[in-house]
Amino acid sequence: MTPTPPDDTRPLTGSDLDYGPAGDADGTRVVRAGLPAEEPYEPPLPGPVFAAHYHLPGEVEGAPYAYGRDANPTWTRLERAIADLEAPEDPEAEVVVFSSGMGAISAVLLSLTRPGQTVVLPCDGYNLLAALHERLEGFGVRVRTAPTGGDAQLDEVEGARLLWLETPSNPGLDVCDIRRLAQAAHEQGALVAVDNTLATPLGQRPLLLGADISVASGTKALTGHGDVLLGYVATRSPEVAAAVRAWRKTVGAIPGPMEAWLAHRSLATLEVRTRRQAGNALAVAEALAARPEVSDVRHPGLTDDPAHALASHQMSRYGCVVSFTLPDQAHANRFLARLRLVGDATSFGGVRSTAERRGRWGGDPVPEGFVRLSVGVEDSADLVRDIRRALDASAAPESGAVADGLGGGV
Structure with missing residues (x-):
């Protein structure tokens, strides 16, 4: 039984980046993702910004930082870094970071669905999906489930608002065809979200495979040291990004600046x-x-x-x-x-x-x-x-x- 690892050294197709040319390999990309332009005598990765509020002259509209629940420069750098890993060829991709993976998952499922709509979930996914299944039904959202393996969720997408995939699934490690399922869901007018926690953006890029949303717990391999709780949502859709960002603000599921800085630091060794x-x-x-x-x-x-x-x-x-x-x-x-x-x-x-x-x-x-x-x-x-x-x-x-x-x- 000889394993055949895939080619991890193939070049990426990326847009021009501030720190280097398009096509940088993953090992280079992760070391420099999200870093600000170099300044003499300044650290490559500035330290965490601890702020509940910011000096705010004039009107709020257009202010990059106004209040600590809305945005933080440390989050911004991390969000740019993860976006560059999830969609290296698309400078318009957006990431919204959360205080945990469940914060990110909940934001997608609860901000993008309404009573009477249908969500398709894997029946063999992360066990807290069961709690969200009950919560969604309590809000009047219809929920259908099917296993990950064999693309069984394909039979449930008709009329759905959102298809949620988890591949590889946790803990059973089944895999489904993201591209095939995304195409079928889009034909039904459904959004497609993929839990990419186990694979990480270096192992799988759902947005490049046709998904609308990539969600992950940064608590796991993304940060890799067992000392940070974090989650994120990546998307190419401005509407989706705005919805989950508004949800984060409303429920207060914000990451601490220290956690965000630790996560960004950890990306260099991903x-x-x-x-x-x-x-x-x-x-x-x-x-x-x-x-x-x-x-x-x-x-x-x-x-x-x-x-x-x-x-x-x-x-x-x-x-x-x-x-x-x-x-x-x-x-x-x-x-x-x-x-x-x-x-x-x-x-x-x-x-x-x-x-x-x-x-x-x-x-x-x-x-x-x-x-x-x-x-x-x-x-x-x-x-x-x-x-x-x-x-x-x-x-x-x-x-x-x-x-x-x-x-x-x-």
Whole structure:
């Protein structure tokens, strides 16, 4: 089972940028995205601006900064940087940053729909979509659902206002054809939003594949250090951008300037982090697939994965998450407790590897022994060795707290 990674070095088609020519490769782009013009003796990335208000002479109209809930120079730089990554060829693309990924998701679903309209959601997506499903129906919005795999949502788009895709899906790692689904939805007059959290803009660019909106939790791989909560909405539509920006202001889902600055700082290493993580994840997935006690190993980079053929055409790298199933809950808990290099924690995309038995949260339609593993930037041989050792050690039940999953992890 030999993985075939896509070509991560292909040139981008971009517009002329302040810092360099069009077509800069991703590794160059992420280092300089959103930076202001160089000034003598000034830092390349200015520090965070802490301000609840600004000096505001005259009228408000046309003022770039008037009040801290509306805008902040630190957000502006981050928004420009992410826009350059999500749509490098389109200088008109806009990004609106939020205090969390759920803030961004909620802004799209709740600001762009009205009672009597229809939204199509994946039934196997991020588990808090279920809460938004209920909220939408409470507001009089009709909700249809279908799985991600096999482009099953295609059968539900007729008459819809908004089609929401999540690809690869979390936690099952199924993939759908963004271009095909977007075309079908647009024929129905529907907007198309894609949750791009797992792929990141360096792994997949939904706006270039026909989607109207790309949404992500910046908490995950975008920032990559497990120390920032952040979300964003990217779009080429001024109307969509205005709607979600107004929603952010109304509900106050604004990021702190320190969080925005930390996120921008972290972008500089996004290419090297995600490239290393993708390679490590493939090595881990191969090692897991060779184990008899492990079933249903999923990673889009594995050549025999059901999503591989589509992912290889749609994604430029396959991501850091591997999912698999152990025989039961107790077995999964024993495995997690015996890992040395992999922390027992939720979330994914960080530089340090983490894993969890996903069923402990409820809400995800997964077996009790299902494990979601986020692969970090550690040495791949060390990670594989640690995982094999933990699998060996967890093969048989033992007495005591460790066997019950109480002896390790967070």
